[in-house]
Amino acid sequence: MTVIAPGPRRAAPALAFCAFLLAGCAGFGPAARQALEPFDAPVRVEPVAFFPQTELHCGPAALASVLETSGRPVNYSDLVDRVYLPDRGGTLQVELLAAARSHDRIPWVLAPQLSSLLAEVAAGRPVLVLENQGVRGLPYWHYAVVIGFDPERADIIQHSGTEAGLARPMRRWLRDWTLAGRWAVVTLPPDQLPRSPERERWLQTLADFEAVAEPRAALLAWQTAAERWPDEPLVWLGQGNSRYRLGALDEAIAAFEQALKRNPDQPAAAYNLAVVLLENDQPCRAAGRLDALRQHPVVGERAAVALETARESCNQAR
Amino acid sequence: MNRNRIRSCLMACLFSLALLPLTTVQADAGLISSQEALALERTGSVEQVQAWLQRDDVAAELVSMGVDPVRAQQRVAALSPEELDAMAHRLDEMPAGAGVIEVLGVTFLVLIVLDLIGVLNIFGR
Numbered sequence: 341m342t343v344i345a346p347g348p349r350r351a352a353p354a355l356a357f358c359a360f361l362l363a364g365c366a367g368f369g370p371a372a373r374q375a376l377e378p379f380d381a382p383v384r385v386e387p388v389a390f391f392p393q394t395e396l397h398c399g400p401a402a403l404a405s406v407l408e409t410s411g412r413p414v415n416y417s418d419l420v421d422r423v424y425l426p427d428r429g430g431t432l433q434v435e436l437l438a439a440a441r442s443h444d445r446i447p448w449v450l451a452p453q454l455s456s457l458l459a460e461v462a463a464g465r466p467v468l469v470l471e472n473q474g475v476r477g478l479p480y481w482h483y484a485v486v487i488g489f490d491p492e493r494a495d496i497i498q499h500s501g502t503e504a505g506l507a508r509p510m511r512r513w514l515r516d517w518t519l520a521g522r523w524a525v526v527t528l529p530p531d532q533l534p535r536s537p538e539r540e541r542w543l544q545t546l547a548d549f550e551a552v553a554e555p556r557a558a559l560l561a562w563q564t565a566a567e568r569w570p571d572e573p574l575v576w577l578g579q580g581n582s583r584y585r586l587g588a589l590d591e592a593i594a595a596f597e598q599a600l601k602r603n604p605d606q607p608a609a610a611y612n613l614a615v616v617l618l619e620n621d622q623p624c625r626a627a628g629r630l631d632a633l634r635q636h637p638v639v640g641e642r643a644a645v646a647l648e649t650a651r652e653s654c655n656q657a658r
Numbered sequence: 659m660n661r662n663r664i665r666s667c668l669m670a671c672l673f674s675l676a677l678l679p680l681t682t683v684q685a686d687a688g689l690i691s692s693q694e695a696l697a698l699e700r701t702g703s704v705e706q707v708q709a710w711l712q713r714d715d716v717a718a719e720l721v722s723m724g725v726d727p728v729r730a731q732q733r734v735a736a737l738s739p740e741e742l743d744a745m746a747h748r749l750d751e752m753p754a755g756a757g758v759i760e761v762l763g764v765t766f767l768v769l770i771v772l773d774l775i776g777v778l779n780i781f782g783r
Contacts, residue, residue: 396756422733426724430754434745438736470755483755520753547692548738574699578692608695615688638698639690 368511375455376491384488388466390504399431402483406527441552445527448534452522459535472519530561555585573603589620623653709739712746
């Protein structure tokens, strides 16, 4: 509802209102019915921490709820300062994801389907969702936490605003959720995988997590991924990076070697291995690695610089 | 209005200066991060430096929108390069989740009524 046809001025609001009502009827199609089909009894995650929102703070309230339920205690007013944007009078989606990372939780944006959301709830995880309670042209954005659903009554159950365990007709709720792009997020502890992690997207999610989280949490996340995809070089590179940040050089070396075993041409693993070897008093081995990287279009420059140091130390050691 | 503009520009400049040392430290960090490794694998280049430059801009923008400067720095530091890029270019279009339906329901009805009786002109042309 973005274009309003020319005509009597007073027709416009009436049109908008009709669109509002019509939109309310859309959304509960065969796909939704199919998504509910596998469930024959109500599902409810319990207990899910509830933070009644203070004015305009549904973002921090919803985030606090999913973080606490994932085992990460939070300070509500601190969270408000982390994600609330005063001039916008609300909270941006990307800042919720960022704040989850800062709390050592992996933010995983679900595929935009009801079935993905229900699967996470059934797996015991509350899901943070964005809703548009207005209309397309006049949106009213709101965050809530889905904590359960009732397939028979076709209800969705959520912590929303100042109400805990609010049951809403699925049809109404689906309309609000769909108008907000079906955005849904779970915040996972580092030792868990979501119900359906798509490999490429999960690797990117972990790489973004590694850049922010404590090294111990990042290490755990890479180890968990390595159990699922042991042949993926990046999960070993990630472990090496986290080990290095924890000061465990021998283990970091072993991890980078594992990465190279899976893909001998991975320049990042080769370079990182060389840097850690150098730091671990093995300059001659490092020099060999770096020499091979000198011609690489991207890491070549860095490799050349490190190579000089490595050669110097290697010659002294002889 | 104009004054506000100048003030926020000034703040942005000052803030960027304050962030400079941070930027260089990170650009020189020892190992290749997994983020960089993925970028290298997928695009053949490491575009992190560009993202770090945007970090200063976005932090300054947050400050001009009422966020405490130290907090703004923390907040942008936790964004992924992709999120940072989105905030640098589409901040105004991004939804900002705020409140609950009751507030809206009332506001919406009041707006419609006001528009219908001709006090406001929101929906018309």
